[in-house]
Amino acid sequence: MNHLPLIIKREYLTKVRNKSFIIMTFLSPMIMIALIALVAYLSQINNNQDRTISVLDETGVFSEVFTDEEHIKYNYLDNINLENAKDLVSSKEEYGLLYIKKGSDSLSQFESAKFYSEDSPSLSIISSLEGKIEKKLTDLKLVQDGVDIEKIQASRTRITIGQESFLGEKTSKTDSWLKLAFGGAAGYLLFMFIIIYGNMIMRSVIEEKTSRIIEVIISSVKPIQLMMGKIIGTSLAGITQFIIWVLLGGVMLLLVSAIFGIDVMQMQGPQQEMIRQAMESPEAQNQAQELFTAFLNLPLLNLCVAFMFFFLGGFLLYSSLYAAIGAAVDSETDTQQFMMPIIMPLIIAVYVGVFTVIEDPHGTVSTIFSFIPLTSPVVMLMRIPFGVPIWQQILSLAILIATFAFTVWFAAKIYRVGILMYGKKPSYKELFKWLKY
Amino acid sequence: MNNLLVAENVSKHFGDFKALNDVSIAVPKGSIFGLLGPNGAGKTTLIRIINQITMPDKGKVYLDGEALKPTDIQNIGYLPEERGLYKSMKVGEQALYLAQLKGMSKQDAKARLKYWFERLEIGDWWNKKIQELSKGQAQKIQFIVTVLHRPKLLIFDEPFSGFDPINATLIKDEILQLREEGATVIFSTHRMESVEELCDHIALIHRSNKILDGKLIDIKRQFKTNTFEVGLQTQDSEAVVSSIKERFEVLPATFKNLNDDIKLNVKLAENVSSNDLLSFLTSKAEVHHFVEVIPSANDIFIQTVKRN
Numbered sequence: 001m002n003h004l005p006l007i008i009k010r011e012y013l014t015k016v017r018n019k020s021f022i023i024m025t026f027l028s029p030m031i032m033i034a035l036i037a038l039v040a041y042l043s044q045i046n047n048n049q050d051r052t053i054s055v056l057d058e059t060g061v062f063s064e065v066f067t068d069e070e071h072i073k074y075n076y077l078d079n080i081n082l083e084n085a086k087d088l089v090s091s092k093e094e095y096g097l098l099y100i101k102k103g104s105d106s107l108s109q110f111e112s113a114k115f116y117s118e119d120s121p122s123l124s125i126i127s128s129l130e131g132k133i134e135k136k137l138t139d140l141k142l143v144q145d146g147v148d149i150e151k152i153q154a155s156r157t158r159i160t161i162g163q164e165s166f167l168g169e170k171t172s173k174t175d176s177w178l179k180l181a182f183g184g185a186a187g188y189l190l191f192m193f194i195i196i197y198g199n200m201i202m203r204s205v206i207e208e209k210t211s212r213i214i215e216v217i218i219s220s221v222k223p224i225q226l227m228m229g230k231i232i233g234t235s236l237a238g239i240t241q242f243i244i245w246v247l248l249g250g251v252m253l254l255l256v257s258a259i260f261g262i263d264v265m266q267m268q269g270p271q272q273e274m275i276r277q278a279m280e281s282p283e284a285q286n287q288a289q290e291l292f293t294a295f296l297n298l299p300l301l302n303l304c305v306a307f308m309f310f311f312l313g314g315f316l317l318y319s320s321l322y323a324a325i326g327a328a329v330d331s332e333t334d335t336q337q338f339m340m341p342i343i344m345p346l347i348i349a350v351y352v353g354v355f356t357v358i359e360d361p362h363g364t365v366s367t368i369f370s371f372i373p374l375t376s377p378v379v380m381l382m383r384i385p386f387g388v389p390i391w392q393q394i395l396s397l398a399i400l401i402a403t404f405a406f407t408v409w410f411a412a413k414i415y416r417v418g419i420l421m422y423g424k425k426p427s428y429k430e431l432f433k434w435l436k437y
Numbered sequence: 438m439n440n441l442l443v444a445e446n447v448s449k450h451f452g453d454f455k456a457l458n459d460v461s462i463a464v465p466k467g468s469i470f471g472l473l474g475p476n477g478a479g480k481t482t483l484i485r486i487i488n489q490i491t492m493p494d495k496g497k498v499y500l501d502g503e504a505l506k507p508t509d510i511q512n513i514g515y516l517p518e519e520r521g522l523y524k525s526m527k528v529g530e531q532a533l534y535l536a537q538l539k540g541m542s543k544q545d546a547k548a549r550l551k552y553w554f555e556r557l558e559i560g561d562w563w564n565k566k567i568q569e570l571s572k573g574q575a576q577k578i579q580f581i582v583t584v585l586h587r588p589k590l591l592i593f594d595e596p597f598s599g600f601d602p603i604n605a606t607l608i609k610d611e612i613l614q615l616r617e618e619g620a621t622v623i624f625s626t627h628r629m630e631s632v633e634e635l636c637d638h639i640a641l642i643h644r645s646n647k648i649l650d651g652k653l654i655d656i657k658r659q660f661k662t663n664t665f666e667v668g669l670q671t672q673d674s675e676a677v678v679s680s681i682k683e684r685f686e687v688l689p690a691t692f693k694n695l696n697d698d699i700k701l702n703v704k705l706a707e708n709v710s711s712n713d714l715l716s717f718l719t720s721k722a723e724v725h726h727f728v729e730v731i732p733s734a735n736d737i738f739i740q741t742v743k744r745n
Contacts, residue, residue, distance in 0.1 A: 003538050010534055014526065212521030216582070219488040219515045220538035222507075420490070433452050 003221045004229050011233025015200065016240060025241050029249040037256045051095035051125075056085045058102035059109040065136050066098075072125070086116055096121055098129060108140050179385035180358055186307055186381040187353045190314050191346060197238035197315070198322040198342075201230055202335065205326030205419070214419045223416040224408070231319045299387055306384050306393055313400040314377025317407055318342065324411035327418030328426050349375035353382040361386035371396050373403035410435070441466045441621040442487065442590055447496035449482055456482040458645040459496070464590075464623060464638070469616055471636035471653070471734075472625040475742060478642045480625050481518065484592055487623075488515050500590065511540040514588035518595045518625075520579050522567045529563035532582055539586040546585065553581045557607070572599055580608055584615060591615060592623045597631060609635065629735040639734070641741055648745050653734070660732040660740070662704060665714060666692045668726025669699040677721045684717065685709075694726055702730065 015021055052073045055066050066074035075094070077085050082099060089097040096117030103111025113133055115121055139149055163175075205227075208214045217226060325338045352369045360366060361383050370380040370388070376396050380388070417434040418426070426434075442464040449457040457479045464470040474480050485491045487498055489505060498505045500512060523531055529550070536546035554562070557577050567575055576599045584591060593612070597605045612635065616622055624636060632639065632653075640650035649656065667690075671677050678699060681687060688702040699722070705714060711729065718724050732740075 006534070006537055014523070018525075208523075211524050212519045213523055215490070215517040215519055216515070216521075216535065216579075217538070218490050219513070219517070220510055220535070420485075 002225075004225055004232075007221065007226060007229025008233040008236070011204065011230050012236050015204075015234060015237035021237070021241070025244050026248065029245050029252060033249060033252045033256055036253075052092075053095050053098055053125075054085065054089045055098045055100070056080065056082065057100045059100055061108045061110065061140070062100060062133065062136055065132050089116070090118065093118075095125075100133075107144055108137060110137060182303065183357065183382035183385045184353070186303075186311070186384075187350065187378040190311050190378055190381060191350055193238060193242075193311075194315055194318045194346060197234055198319050200238070201234045201319050202322040202326035203332065204230055204234065205323050205415075206329065206332060206335075209327070209330065209419055218419065223419065224412040227320070227323050227408075227412060227415050230323060231316060235315060235319070299384070302390075302393075303384055307381060309397055310377040310381050310400070313397065313404055317373065317377070317400065317404045318346070320404070320407045320411040324407075324414040324418070327411075327415040328421075328431060329418075345372075345374035346378070349378035353379050357382045357386075362388075367392070371399060373400050376400055439465055441501055442623070443499040444483070444487070445497050445499070447483065447486060447493045447498065449479075449486065449491065449493050455645050457486075457493070457642075460642065460645075460647045461496075462640045462647065462650060464621060466621055467616065467619065468638050469612070469622040469624055469635050471632045471639035472623055472642070473627075473632065473639055473734075473738060474642035476627075479645045480642055481594065483642070484515070484517075484594060484623070484625060487590075487592065488513060508540075511586060512589045513592065514539075514583040514586065514590070515592045516579065516583040516594060516596055518598075520576075522575060522579060522582075524568040525566055527563070528565050528567065528570070528578055531567065532578065532585070535582045536585050539588075541586050549585050549587075550581070553585065557581065557611075573601060573604055576600055577604070580611070584611075584620075588620065590621050590623065592625075594625045595627070596624070597626075597628065629733065629738060632734045636734075641738065643742050643745050646745075649737075649741050656737060657732055660737050662730065662732070663707070664688065664702050664704045664730040665711060666690060666726060666728045666730055667699070667701045667703050667714075667718060667724070668692075668694045669701075669718065669722040670696070670725055671698060671722035674698045680721060681718070685714065692726070692728075696725075700726075 050071050050073065052075055053066075054075045054077050055062070056077045057063065063076065066076075068074055072095075077088070080088070085097055085099070096115055099114045099116065101111045101113070102109050105111065110133075113129075115126060115129065142149055142152070208217065221229075321342055325335055325342070328338065329335050349369065352365060352375065356363065356365045356369075357379065366379060366383055369375045370383050370392070377400065380393065380396050384393070413435050414431060440463040442462075444460065444462050447457055447460050448455070460479070460483060462470075462472075462483075472480050472483070482491065486493050487505075489507065489510065500509050526534075532550050533543060533546050536550070537543060541549070554560070557580075559574075559577060559581075562570065562574070562578070567578070570578070580596070583593075591612075596608060596612070600608060609631070612622060612624075622635075624632075626632060636653055638651065639653050639656065641648050667681075669677065678687075678701070681701065681703065686704040686706075688704060690700040690702045692700065694700060703714060705711065715724070715727060718727070
């Protein structure tokens with residue numbers, strides 16, 4: 001008698017109808033979007049503020065250095081001493097006063113610069129001021145030494161090293177970034193999925209134990225059927241939740257940016273600024289083209305197939321362990337001692353993925369960890385965009401499946417014995433004994 | 438073969454602990470079979486083996502003459518001692534789910550549920566969650582779920598715990614009714630008065646071994662001591678008592694009676710018949726009470742367990 005579909009259906013419906021599950025499903029994306037919108041909005045306000053900076057330049061050298069920018073206006077002060085200038089700036093509630101002190105330097109007469117302000121000034125403004133002064137002074141010195149500035153500027157060169165494998169596959173930095181993004185997203189997704197839904201499976205096993213229904217159920221179905229039903233049902237609920245998150249998140253992101261007119265996608269970070277400038281330049285066409293080719297260059301089919309298998313394998317492997325833990329204990333508070341051995345390899349996998357794979361996707365460390373079953377799903381998913389030989393993928397998958405078969409056997413043993421054990425917190429030694437029952 | 442369930446030489450170890458040692462039982466068709474024993478004797482292990490929750494190390498179990506197979510779960514209804522239901526699941530949905538796990542079709546299960554809900558006076562609980570019910574109400578649902586799929590063999594582990602006397606009687610009557618309809622019942626309990634009331638066969642398990650089994654009435658015959666409760670009314674009680682004590686072995690009596698002057702338990706030697714005693718007594722005094730002492734299940738339980 002195959003009850004698996006029945007069990008899967010019940011597990012799925014129970015999860016999906018659960019109030020906190022529904023609330024989390026719809027609230028999480030809202031909170032996330034609200035947070036993003038808030039941050040974007042705040043940073044926009046901050047950057048959009050118009051500021052006026054007064055400049056008291058005793059040397060007169062910098063008279064053309066400070067020109068008005070989008071949000072910063074410069075106001076040169078003449079014929080006024082420092083004290084009066086400070087009072088003036090402060091009474092006009094300007095952002096601050098840049099004071100350039102005259103010295104004995106034969107060339108520029110520059111001695112030092114100081115910024116006076118009400119509150120401590122923003123770092124980016126200070127460094128921008130510093131940059132301007134430095135550049136002017138450097139130029140002056142170069143001119144004095146007889147160097148033609150025009151020539152220096154003309155001689156500045158930018159290059160990009162083209163990359164190509166021995167087999168003739170062309171790669172570029174864009175490629176690498178894209179690969180990293182794909183691999184990282186896949187690995188991280190799996191990691192999150194395991195943590196969130198593995199725990200859910202564990203809790204549902206514990207619930208059956210504490211509500212004492214387990215013996216009734218187990219007199220009708222095989223423990224392994226119940227366990228697999230739980231794992232599959234919960235995964236389906238998880239996938240449902242993920243899909244809703246993605247859809248809802250996308251729609252709301254569009255909605256929010258439309259309503260508030262905030263370009264949420266372009267947070268005002270410096271890199272984004274650079275990318276935007278690059279995109280606006282004549283090279284933009286090129287860049288988009290490059291991104292597209294890079295995307296096509298990815299081993300897309302391999303990526304999809306491998307993602308499915310490794311994601312599934314990894315999740316099933318971990319969730320059977322979670323189920324076993326749930327069966328071994330009486331309450332969630334007792335799970336701690338058994339959680340460590342599960343969480344550790346996961347965290348190691350993510351660290352290896354983030355630090356080693358990026359540095360050297362086919363190095364010894366990455367390769368080894370992409371074969372060890374508990375870390376292989378995450379690490380391998382991160383490596384695959386960089387092109388992993390098929391035999392390695394198959395070998396790793398075979399190891400993963402073999403381990404999964406073993407953990408299911410192991411977990412089913414623990415499960416079968418554990419679900420009927422009440423009242424005592426088992427030690428590892430006892431768990432080992434259960435295997436022989 | 439008139440036995441519905443036969444367990445032959447069943448043994449089970451848990452690590453170093455021997456839970457069952459070579460236990461055999463035979464449960465006749467249509468009987469109510471009491472599975473008795475102190476806590477931790479191995480009753481639950483045996484029941485779990487019958488339910489195929491655990492596998493025996495040695496020995497075989499036969500249902501209706503055939504070796505137990507996985508589909509037999511449909512023929513067994515089991516009410517475990519540790520029982521419960523999904524707390525946040527609705528009554529109707531839950532009962533349907535459990536019935537379907539036992540191999541019933543959805544329509545059949547619905548019809549049967551309706552029948553049982555009316556029978557046990559469960560009205561509009563269909564959409565209530567278990568956590569909204571009282572303990573007794575939840576127990577009723579649990580009972581229904583156990584018997585819903587018309588199993589040939591019903592196994593009840595302490596079925597009356599958690600019921601008030603009214604509902605306990607209700608459930609007891611239902612169990613008897615199910616037996617009338619042809620079900621065989623295995624009944625595990627510590628409550629000897631319900632054994633007395635319900636069981637016609639018993640088996641006693643103690644420290645993993647079966648130490649006693651058979652028809653309750655036969656066992657009682659084995660355990661009888663040829664003792665009679667005697668209640669007499671007379672003017673001269675001292676003389677009468679001493680004359681009885683001269684001829685018979687007299688034990689203190691504990692039975693309750695309305696107005697007898699003399700209450701005695703008289704134990705007869707093997708060659709003396711009850712008529713001899715009765716005619717002797719009638720010659721001495723007026724006999725108001727004359728009953729053979731039948732050993733109670735409780736006495737048999739305690740005696741046997743202590744002896745082993």
